[in-house]
Amino acid sequence: MNQSKKQNSTRRDFIKTSAAAASAIAVPYVITSNALGQNGVPPASERIVMGGIGIGNQGSGDQNNFLNRKDVQYVAVSDVRTPIREKGKKKVDDKYGNTDCQAYNDFRELLARTDIDAVHIATPDHWHAIMVIEACRSGKDVYCQKPETRTLREGPLMVEAARRYSRVVSGGSQRVLGDYTELVNKCWGGELGPIKSINVNVGPLSMYCDLPPEKQPAEIDWDLWLGPAPWAPYNSKRCDGNYGTKGGSWRSYSDYSGGGMTDWGAHHFGGATFAIDVRELQPNEVVLHDEKGHKYVELKYPNGLSLTHNKPNTGNLAVTGTPGETREAKPVPAYKGTGGIYGDFIECVKTRERPFRDIESAVNTVIVSHLATIAYQTQRSLKWDAEKQEFTGDDEANRLRDYARREPWQL
Amino acid sequence: MLDQAIEALGSYDWGKDYATIKPIEEAVVSTQGDTEARKELEEKLASVLQSDASRAAKDYVCRQLRVIGTAASVPATAKLLFDKEFAHMARYALENNPSPEAGAALRDALPKVEGLLQVGILSSLGDRKDHQSIAAIAALLDSSDANVARASATALGDIQTVEASQALTNCKSTDAAVVSAVIDASLRCAESFLASGNKAAALPIYKKYSTAEQKHVQLAAKRGMLSALGK
Numbered sequence: 055m056n057q058s059k060k061q062n063s064t065r066r067d068f069i070k071t072s073a074a075a076a077s078a079i080a081v082p083y084v085i086t087s088n089a090l091g092q093n094g095v096p097p098a099s100e101r102i103v104m105g106g107i108g109i110g111n112q113g114s115g116d117q118n119n120f121l122n123r124k125d126v127q128y129v130a131v132s133d134v135r136t137p138i139r140e141k142g143k144k145k146v147d148d149k150y151g152n153t154d155c156q157a158y159n160d161f162r163e164l165l166a167r168t169d170i171d172a173v174h175i176a177t178p179d180h181w182h183a184i185m186v187i188e189a190c191r192s193g194k195d196v197y198c199q200k201p202e203t204r205t206l207r208e209g210p211l212m213v214e215a216a217r218r219y220s221r222v223v224s225g226g227s228q229r230v231l232g233d234y235t236e237l238v239n240k241c242w243g244g245e246l247g248p249i250k251s252i253n254v255n256v257g258p259l260s261m262y263c264d265l266p267p268e269k270q271p272a273e274i275d276w277d278l279w280l281g282p283a284p285w286a287p288y289n290s291k292r293c294d295g296n297y298g299t300k301g302g303s304w305r306s307y308s309d310y311s312g313g314g315m316t317d318w319g320a321h322h323f324g325g326a327t328f329a330i331d332v333r334e335l336q337p338n339e340v341v342l343h344d345e346k347g348h349k350y351v352e353l354k355y356p357n358g359l360s361l362t363h364n365k366p367n368t369g370n371l372a373v374t375g376t377p378g379e380t381r382e383a384k385p386v387p388a389y390k391g392t393g394g395i396y397g398d399f400i401e402c403v404k405t406r407e408r409p410f411r412d413i414e415s416a417v418n419t420v421i422v423s424h425l426a427t428i429a430y431q432t433q434r435s436l437k438w439d440a441e442k443q444e445f446t447g448d449d450e451a452n453r454l455r456d457y458a459r460r461e462p463w464q465l
Numbered sequence: 466m467l468d469q470a471i472e473a474l475g476s477y478d479w480g481k482d483y484a485t486i487k488p489i490e491e492a493v494v495s496t497q498g499d500t501e502a503r504k505e506l507e508e509k510l511a512s513v514l515q516s517d518a519s520r521a522a523k524d525y526v527c528r529q530l531r532v533i534g535t536a537a538s539v540p541a542t543a544k545l546l547f548d549k550e551f552a553h554m555a556r557y558a559l560e561n562n563p564s565p566e567a568g569a570a571l572r573d574a575l576p577k578v579e580g581l582l583q584v585g586i587l588s589s590l591g592d593r594k595d596h597q598s599i600a601a602i603a604a605l606l607d608s609s610d611a612n613v614a615r616a617s618a619t620a621l622g623d624i625q626t627v628e629a630s631q632a633l634t635n636c637k638s639t640d641a642a643v644v645s646a647v648i649d650a651s652l653r654c655a656e657s658f659l660a661s662g663n664k665a666a667a668l669p670i671y672k673k674y675s676t677a678e679q680k681h682v683q684l685a686a687k688r689g690m691l692s693a694l695g696k
Contacts (some may be wrong), residue, residue: 191649267480284557457557464620
């Protein structure tokens with residue numbers, strides 16, 4: 055509080071400009087595995103050694119995608135729920151026909167291993183930033199499920215950690231490139247003329263959790279599940295990993311998630327910002343509109359484009375272009391490698407390129423969700439200074455950029 | 466309605482009727498810009514912290530004070546910094562409270578607690594970029610409690626002054642987690658110095674870690690050196 059955060063922008067500039075310098079330094083990329091390549095499986099020196107953190111619902115799917123790749127050697131799992139941890143280990147052991155996969159309750163033990171090159175993370179959202187930053191500090195590349203952040207403050211710190219240690223860090227959401235192809239092709243191909251705006255319909259916001267205490271089962275490390283979030287009594291719905299956002303899952307509650315606004319928001323806002331090509335930007339203004347009692351927000355970008363959320367009588371991903379005017383077509387970015395977003399990440403681990411969902415553009419997407427959420431929470435329009443990462447002239451909104459983490463957890 | 470909600474906090478607990486207390490958070494929004502109403506609301510909430518209300522009720526109050534807390538509620542909140550059950554939520558209220566009194570309360574509590582409570586206060590002082598606490602934080606870098614030492618290093622990495630950076634160089638811990646935190650904090654300081662044009666302060670840090678055992682640390686340091694040297 056005593057010091058302005060104006061240095062953030064220049065630090066990011068430093069990180070960006072020195073990336074070129076980084077490429078001038080040859081650092082050997084070491085993959086350690088003793089298995090020999092055969093039957094179409096690459097030799098150990100070409101395989102990426104991986105582990106998974108948070109391997110329940112979504113994490114299990116991610117695990118399958120990495121485990122089934124011939125260029126990945128999967129060696130470890132971490133989850134605070136014993137049955138899920140054991141199931142995840144068994145899946146790996148069955149695949150390789152041995153019992154080598156190590157299972158950890160505490161992710162820090164997995165990250166401390168020096169033989170692991172990359173991790174995938176699919177814990178509840180309130181853990182993402184801590185784990186991604188710690189993984190980068192440990193020299194790991196990271197595939198982190200969306201939404202990548204729980205607060206505004208977390209994103210830049212994750213980007214800085216990734217850039218500091220030259221790590222490949224990919225956000226999740228296979229839908230950004232997979233679900234909106236037709237729209238993206240129209241926008242990038244110039245068919246709609248210069249784009250003016252796009253609308254996203256998604257929700258709800260997450261809420262305060264007042265669930266009553268239940269008997270805590272021995273199969274979950276509850277303190278570690280809560281991690282940096284405020285202490286709360288165990289309740290099975292509080293930590294349920296189903297995809298609902300209306301009360302029966304952790305995705306419903308603000309201590310762990312931004313609700314549908316960030317969960318599906320990562321997909322829809324991701325698709326929208328991709329379609330109108332503002333993935334490298336952040337809005338500089340959030341306008342709270344009131345149309346006959348229906349409140350919705352409009353996020354304005356410095357280049358004049360705008361993104362509305364839940365605008366009345368407007369479809370999801372509805373684009374307003376300029377019919378009759380031309381716009382120069384641009385080639386649409388694509389995944390590298392093979393195997394969708396997972397293959398894109400693995401290919402980038404090998405080549406050290408930036409993945410399609412590079413953490414910086416992923417953070418820019420989820421920031422849209424956070425900015426809109428804070429405008430709804432405060433019930434007012436806000437000015438966002440992306441360079442300083444703060445709301446201009448709004449002390450109370452600035453207080454909502456982050457929260458004090460429960461000890462011993464820090465970013 | 467608001468008075469009833471405040472009264473309901475006296476018997477509120479997780480799983481009880483949340484609707485009875487919800488008017489409080491509605492008042493937090495509706496009183497924005499109304500100094501008198503805010504003052505009254507803050508006083509009432511602070512009084513709950515001094516009562517026998519449940520952990521859930523005080524948790525709820527701290528969530529509201531995170532948004533509206535001023536110097537007025539600091540004394541009541543700061544008392545909770547010494548209580549294992551409430552310390553985190555006290556920081557939840559105090560950490561983003563911009564009043565100097567909030568920073569002073571955290572600084573005052575730092576040497577009076579230990580273990581996880583000390584880790585938490587270190588974290589909050591770092592997040593506040595509290596320059597006045599650098600010496601006190603630095604004194605804990607060599608704590609025998611690795612959690613405390615690690616938190617101290619991270620806090621200094623948040624503060625990012627030359628003094629904070631200098632303190633990091635004096636850390637003698639060999640604990641792997643502490644060493645990792647010291648390296649990261651030092652590199653963060655160096656990035657900050659470089660960004661502000663203070664290459665003279667950045668360069669020694671980068672030089673120190675340019676021969677680090679870990680390749681990714683070495684890479685970070687060499688990159689920094691090149692930037693500091695304008696290459």
